[in-house]
């Protein structure tokens with residue numbers, strides 16, 4: 342790092358400064374959310390560092406491989422889960438944690454308990470780990486009522502009740518995208534500083550996009566509305582240009598591209614999976630929250646995604662999210678079905 346050339350950068354908007362600025366808008370705030378976020382950020386940096394070394398796992402003894410001493414190492418998704426659980430519990434600001442990796446919700450012991458519930462997918466897109474393709478962490482945050490013992494009902498709430506949501510993408514750069522309910526902001530990790538810097542302020546998704554993103558391998562099992570919509574993407578009835586297909590197979594990467602470039606991401610129901618594949622609490626809700634905050638829409642095939650009320654922590658739902666006009670079109674198809 343050229344310290345002289347970089348000296349002027351000390352006034353950059355780091356994520357810590359950003360969250361502190363947000364906090365200053367609420368004079369009654371005691372900084373609990375800021376502390377919670379700093380622990381989430383630490384977890385993201387830790388997982389980013391492990392992901393960056395994943396290809397070297399065999400040589401240096403990292404996640405999912407047997408190291409040179411012949412010891413079994415933890416898989417990256419198991420490791421990421423432990424990283425976030427430790428970071429969240431040690432923040433002293435959480436009371437319930439729901440992770441994709443754990444069957445049951447974790448109730449934080451009283452001495453370390455706080456008022457936030459965090460639902461998270463510690464490593465999303467895990468099938469892409471071994472080929473070095475973008476993966477991520479997704480999180481959503483609920484707040485319990487003051488002075489009331491937390492119960493599982495505090496997380497079985499519609500996504501619109503989240504106080505914040507975000508994801509961190511471990512891609513060609515490491516990006517953390519966050520909404521606290523007043524817009525969406527993107528921060529890129531500067532590896533030499535070890536800080537997330539605000540690089541994408543106030544992200545707005547284009548009103549209409551040129552890309553659709555779906556696993557077309559499931560097409561034979563789709564319902565009529567999804568099949569018709571995807572057909573229209575390829576052969577638009579109004580004579581406009583066909584949309585391009587992009588599908589990474591990591592929700593974080595597919596949603597990130599959709600957010601920045603516009604278009605639509607679909608994981609519909611099909612005959613084999615009547616509720617789709619993606620999990621409501623820690624995949625569908627956080628991404629739907631971000632989409633709406635960026636000016637887009639998110640729809641389950643039946644209703645606004647953020648109005649859905651989950652009845653169990655690992656519940657699944659079909660999801661269609663992205664640019665306002667593109668989602669509007671599929672809503673119309675479902676309404677006429």
Ligand SMILES: O=P(O)(O)OC[C@H]1O[C@](O)(COP(=O)(O)O)[C@@H](O)[C@@H]1O
Pocket residue numbers: 441462464465466467468556590591592593608618
């Ligand atoms: O392989 P498919 O069926 O297209 O599913 C892809 C979807 O599955 C997921 O990988 C599920 O996430 P996990 O890796 O956290 O289980 C999403 O990231 C992605 O959108």
Ligand SMILES: [Mg+2]
Pocket residue numbers: 462464465466592624
């Ligand atoms: Mg996932």
Ligand SMILES: [Mg+2]
Pocket residue numbers: 418441462463464465466467
């Ligand atoms: Mg996962």
